[in-house]
Amino acid sequence: MDQYFYHAHEIIKERCDGSLKCIRFCPTQALRFRKEITFLSDLCIDCGECIANCPQHVFKPIISTVDDLKSFKYLIAIPSPILYAQFGLNIHPTIVNQALKQIGFNEIADISKTSDELGFALLHHLKTHPDIRPLISSFCPSIVRLIQVKYPNLVGLIEPIDVPREIVAKRTKQIYSEKLKINPKEIGVFYLTPCPAIFVSIKQPAEKKSSWIDGAIPIRDIYSLIFPIIQQLLDEKDKEYQDTFHFGKGWGVLNYISRSVGLENCLTVTGVQNAKMVFDDIVSSKLRDIDFIEALACKQGCVGGAFCMENPYISRHNSIFLQKKYGDINPFDKEKVITNYNEGYYFLEHPVLPRPTRSFNPDISISIRKMKQKMRISSKLPQKDCGLCGAPTCDEFAEDCVRGEAEPTDCAFFSDEFKKGRY
Amino acid sequence: MHEEKCSHIWEMVDVIPCFIITEKCYHCGKIATYFSTEHTPPIEEYREGVHLWNFMGSAQSIKFNLKCTKCDKLEKFDELLGVMMCTGCDEKCEVNVLLKKLEPKRTWIYVAFGYLPIDEKKQLSPKQISILEDYFNQRRKSSKSTIKIVSHKLVNNIANCYAEIIKDVDMLCLTLPEK
Amino acid sequence: MQLIEIIEKLNLKTLTNVEERNVEGVFISDMLSDVMTNAKSGNLWLTIQTHKNTVSAANLVNLAAIVITHEKEVPQETIDLANRFYVIILGSDLSTYELVSKLVGIGLTP
Amino acid sequence: MAEEFRLNLNIKKIKEVLKADVVQGKKLLSTKINGVYASDLVSDVLAYSKSGSVLLTGLCTKQVVISAYLSLFKAIIFIRGKKPNKEILEFAEEKNMIILLTENDMFEACVKIANADSNSISNFVKLIESVEKKNTIIRKFHIDGQDFSNSGLLSTQIKSILQNIGYDPYLIKRVSISAYEGEMNVVMHAKEANLILNANEKEIQIIIDDRGKGISDIELAMQKGYSTATEDQRVLGFGSGMGLPNIKKNSDELKISSEVGAGTKVEMKFYVIQE
Numbered sequence: 001m002d003q004y005f006y007h008a009h010e011i012i013k014e015r016c017d018g019s020l021k022c023i024r025f026c027p028t029q030a031l032r033f034r035k036e037i038t039f040l041s042d043l044c045i046d047c048g049e050c051i052a053n054c055p056q057h058v059f060k061p062i063i064s065t066v067d068d069l070k071s072f073k074y075l076i077a078i079p080s081p082i083l084y085a086q087f088g089l090n091i092h093p094t095i096v097n098q099a100l101k102q103i104g105f106n107e108i109a110d111i112s113k114t115s116d117e118l119g120f121a122l123l124h125h126l127k128t129h130p131d132i133r134p135l136i137s138s139f140c141p142s143i144v145r146l147i148q149v150k151y152p153n154l155v156g157l158i159e160p161i162d163v164p165r166e167i168v169a170k171r172t173k174q175i176y177s178e179k180l181k182i183n184p185k186e187i188g189v190f191y192l193t194p195c196p197a198i199f200v201s202i203k204q205p206a207e208k209k210s211s212w213i214d215g216a217i218p219i220r221d222i223y224s225l226i227f228p229i230i231q232q233l234l235d236e237k238d239k240e241y242q243d244t245f246h247f248g249k250g251w252g253v254l255n256y257i258s259r260s261v262g263l264e265n266c267l268t269v270t271g272v273q274n275a276k277m278v279f280d281d282i283v284s285s286k287l288r289d290i291d292f293i294e295a296l297a298c299k300q301g302c303v304g305g306a307f308c309m310e311n312p313y314i315s316r317h318n319s320i321f322l323q324k325k326y327g328d329i330n331p332f333d334k335e336k337v338i339t340n341y342n343e344g345y346y347f348l349e350h351p352v353l354p355r356p357t358r359s360f361n362p363d364i365s366i367s368i369r370k371m372k373q374k375m376r377i378s379s380k381l382p383q384k385d386c387g388l389c390g391a392p393t394c395d396e397f398a399e400d401c402v403r404g405e406a407e408p409t410d411c412a413f414f415s416d417e418f419k420k421g422r423y
Numbered sequence: 424m425h426e427e428k429c430s431h432i433w434e435m436v437d438v439i440p441c442f443i444i445t446e447k448c449y450h451c452g453k454i455a456t457y458f459s460t461e462h463t464p465p466i467e468e469y470r471e472g473v474h475l476w477n478f479m480g481s482a483q484s485i486k487f488n489l490k491c492t493k494c495d496k497l498e499k500f501d502e503l504l505g506v507m508m509c510t511g512c513d514e515k516c517e518v519n520v521l522l523k524k525l526e527p528k529r530t531w532i533y534v535a536f537g538y539l540p541i542d543e544k545k546q547l548s549p550k551q552i553s554i555l556e557d558y559f560n561q562r563r564k565s566s567k568s569t570i571k572i573v574s575h576k577l578v579n580n581i582a583n584c585y586a587e588i589i590k591d592v593d594m595l596c597l598t599l600p601e602k
Numbered sequence: 603m604q605l606i607e608i609i610e611k612l613n614l615k616t617l618t619n620v621e622e623r624n625v626e627g628v629f630i631s632d633m634l635s636d637v638m639t640n641a642k643s644g645n646l647w648l649t650i651q652t653h654k655n656t657v658s659a660a661n662l663v664n665l666a667a668i669v670i671t672h673e674k675e676v677p678q679e680t681i682d683l684a685n686r687f688y689v690i691i692l693g694s695d696l697s698t699y700e701l702v703s704k705l706v707g708i709g710l711t712p
Numbered sequence: 713m714a715e716e717f718r719l720n721l722n723i724k725k726i727k728e729v730l731k732a733d734v735v736q737g738k739k740l741l742s743t744k745i746n747g748v749y750a751s752d753l754v755s756d757v758l759a760y761s762k763s764g765s766v767l768l769t770g771l772c773t774k775q776v777v778i779s780a781y782l783s784l785f786k787a788i789i790f791i792r793g794k795k796p797n798k799e800i801l802e803f804a805e806e807k808n809m810i811i812l813l814t815e816n817d818m819f820e821a822c823v824k825i826a827n828a829d830s831n832s833i834s835n836f837v838k839l840i841e842s843v844e845k846k847n848t849i850i851r852k853f854h855i856d857g858q859d860f861s862n863s864g865l866l867s868t869q870i871k872s873i874l875q876n877i878g879y880d881p882y883l884i885k886r887v888s889i890s891a892y893e894g895e896m897n898v899v900m901h902a903k904e905a906n907l908i909l910n911a912n913e914k915e916i917q918i919i920i921d922d923r924g925k926g927i928s929d930i931e932l933a934m935q936k937g938y939s940t941a942t943e944d945q946r947v948l949g950f951g952s953g954m955g956l957p958n959i960k961k962n963s964d965e966l967k968i969s970s971e972v973g974a975g976t977k978v979e980m981k982f983y984v985i986q987e
Binding site: 150152153280281283284285286354358359360361362363364365366367368369371372374375399 | 847848849851864867868871873875876877878879881882884885888889891892893911912913958984
Binding site: 435438440483484485487506507508510529531533559562563564566568570586587588589590591 | 632633634635637638639642643644654655657658659661662663664683686687688
């Protein structure tokens with residue numbers, strides 16, 4: 001079962017001072033400190049907690065750089081709506097788009113119109129499929145991976161409709177290759193992302209062979225490039241700009257999928273730990289009257305992504321007020337959406353499948369024996385979850401011992417140092 | 424005839440803990456050694472004929488005999504005080520010459536020492552020494568090296584010998600070890 | 603059990619040259635006379651004696667190795683002598699009893 | 713905190729495992745000991761100072777006993793059949809030292825003591841080495857009635873155990889749903905209960921045995937929508953009357969026995985189909 005999993009970070013071991021902070025923050029208990037920091041590739045869901053929480057910046061996100069753009073003839077940027085929320089209220093998204101064009105993008109694709117369209121498609125899907133409840137949004141790649149890894153029996157609940165960024169990429173590539181009469185491969189579509197997880201979903205999508213998007217650039221990298229240009233543009237007052245920008249209904253804030261379609265029995269949950277709580281309830285069939293769950297790995301949703309400049313509360317405020325100030329809701333052709341839906345245009349290429357679970361052994365009887373061993377070791381451990389052994393909890397440590405990845409004497413409470421009173 | 428037939432397998436019997444006491448007579452410079460089975464070794468000086476023996480040192484050791492496990496033959500080692508490993512301290516010493524010759528074959532020479540002075544007290548016979556040699560080599564099982572035992576008569580100057588003697592020096596000292 | 607395996611599992615310090623040897627059983631005593639009498643060929647000898655005549659005793663009965671417990675410092679002359687006579691000396695910072703506890707853990711039982 | 717992981721032994725236990733003779737201090741067998749020290753060097757015995765330890769030695773002299781006394785040892789074990797003389801015994805009696813004699817050699821004695829001590833490293837390490845013979849997991853949990861704040865925790869715990877073993881995800885889902893319903897029934901209607909999880913390669917069994925008011929008409933309770941939940945519980949969103957029918961839907965076997973006023977026992981089974 002040695003499957004390769006792509007991850008959007010590399011570990012710079014020399015920087016690690018062994019503070020073990022990351023180990024405690026990792027929501028899937030994927031990190032271990034054994035002489036040096038390592039992570040269990042099959043458990044990592046690329047939520048970015050380790051990147052955000054390590055004071056030594058040991059985890060370096062792997063992302064596209066501006067250099068990666070050079071290999072394409074025609075460049076299209078798909079900015080996450082979060083990008084516009086990084087600036088003040090007096091900066092209209094169109095100015096931001098203009099700045100993006102100045103740094104070299106040929107075209108800026110708009111995502112919110114498609115979002116509304118997909119929201120409507122989702123509503124239609126819920127109406128026509130009343131049996132599978134609650135559906136879980138496929139929007140956040142980390143959440144999709146969390147389900148694959150820790151909740152394999154919930155993969156069937158992941159909404160089968162693709163995410164706006166992919167549909168936009170698919171659409172723009174088609175449109176521009178026809179318009180410019182060039183090979184779609186020569187068109188580079190880049191997502192301006194608030195989080196590293198998107199990058200993983202591009203490199204190794206859970207639901208299709210390959211992504212429509214060619215790369216992702218962190219918002220914070222783009223920010224530093226376009227901020228001076230935006231200031232220039234603001235100085236050239238009264239300059240006419242084409243107002244072709246659309247605001248979606250929810251637009252970049254929490255709840256935006258459900259808001260855009262007006263779903264009522266809908267939960268929104270942010271943060272991996274909170275999402276786990278909700279998923280646990282789904283497993284034990286506690287959530288009975290909920291139709292749809294919008295789960296996002298970052299606290300406060302995408303505005304809390306690791307690549308954002310502004311703090312999540314301010315960008316959330318910005319987002320809401322930008323829409324109030326400039327917002328107009330663009331109508332879309334509902335008939336067309338339903339036709340597209342029936343043709344399968346919006347659907348994921350294939351359903352999300354569970355990742356192989358970390359069981360001890362494919363043979364259940366051997367696995368049970370190992371489990372018993374683990375329980376016995378666990379009962380001897382202090383259950384203080386101190387983390388000094390390098391595993392996040394005593395329970396995980398017991399498991400590592402049974403797997404032979406750790407020695408029981410690695411437990412500080414059993415070590416000689418402990419007995420000598422050094423701890 | 425009986426002995427010829429049995430290829431003896433030896434084991435150690437009659438093991439008695441005791442002390443090896445070394446004494447010196449400062450008049451003639453002779454050194455004497457003997458066993459004491461008392462709980463605390465005697466340290467007082469005493470006169471014996473022309474000698475005035477002074478206590479030089481004591482060490483914990485053992486007395487033992489060897490017995491064949493097959494034919495029950497008992498071989499007494501009353502004259503053996505201990506064995507010491509030759510480290511080649513004296514170029515003129517015959518033991519050292521032998522060691523130089525045998526060292527490439529990983530044969531180590533141990534000196535069986537008995538009572539001092541050599542010429543005044545009864546010593547181990549060559550046969551006893553070869554039995555002792557057999558015993559130790561039998562115990563070494565599948566070893567790549569062998570043991571050769573020689574008499575302390577071969578030692579050039581026993582008083583200056585730096586061989587590593589197997590005895591428990593300082594076993595009973597009551598001072599704290601230095602950390 | 604192989605000596606190298608034990609060294610790795612118990613995290614023992616190697617104070618002399620080390621070669622691959624088979625370890626059969628463990629012997630604990632601080633008395634050299636006791637070693638001469640009771641230790642068996644191939645034993646691992648746990649002791650706190652660091653005097654160089656330990657080498658003499660270990661060589662005589664062909665012990666697998668000497669393990670000096672309690673973090674005791676071993677004099678250089680002992681180490682030199684051991685290297686010359688192919689006697690292996692190892693070190694551990696555990697007490698004799700604690701080391702036994704670990705030896706049992708890795709399966710070296712009487 | 714450190715104490716928890718110290719030795720968990722008394723002299724009596726040592727006497728038993730070493731088959732030792734107590735020649736001095738027969739009345740002090742219940743004495744707890746804090747450590748074990750094995751050495752023949754008198755000077756080292758003096759240097760070791762952890763009061764209340766036991767000394768293992770092959771050197772049977774009065775100096776050893778004196779040093780042991782000075783280093784606050786509680787007991788001395790002479791190994792390999794060494795016998796102390798009268799002088800030693802008298803000194804030990806005077807100072808309340810316990811003296812044991814054993815035929816074991818030092819290594820054997822250390823090993824036996826280490827094995828007897830349930831907190832020793834070796835025992836802990838052995839957990840890894842030991843091979844489980846029975847391949848059935850049995851876990852017992854306790855549920856408190858009316859403990860709504862912790863409701864659902866147990867089924868989550870059971871879920872993660874089963875997931876760890878590697879059962880089929882959809883089987884796990886059925887078990888967790890049933891466990892949750894069973895747990896909630898206890899929380900809502902009973903005083904307390906024990907939940908037993910019994911899992912092997914053929915089947916998973918959950919038995920919930922509660923002490924509570926019992927069910928008078930099991931058939932009625934099995935009907936969808938039947939609920940005796942109180943108004944308070946309904947406000948909290950519990951008591952939809954899905955409990956038992958939901959268990960029935962998800963389990964392969966279900967057995968309910970109940971005595972009114974005493975309690976209810978729910979036994980459910982789920983078959984494991986291995987590819």
